[in-house]
Amino acid sequence: MNKAQISLVVVMIFVIVALLVFVIFLAGVNSSQENMVNSLNQTIGDLNG
Known part of the structure; x- marks a missing residue:
């Protein structure tokens, strides 16, 4: 190369990273952080x- x-x-x-x-960031602004944490925990589960 x-x-x-x-x-x-x-x-x-x-x-891509940006x-x-x-x-x-948009997802965090549109939904409350608590919802994001819950969905993240569910995904990890x-x-x-």
Whole structure:
């Protein structure tokens, strides 16, 4: 991989991370934090079985 490809990958990763943070921030603003924590706990519970 040359420098142009590496920088392109870095930019893509940065954009994806920024989008994830933005979505999480919007979810936190739209719903109360308590609901977010409850759904997170439920998700963790589902993963643990």
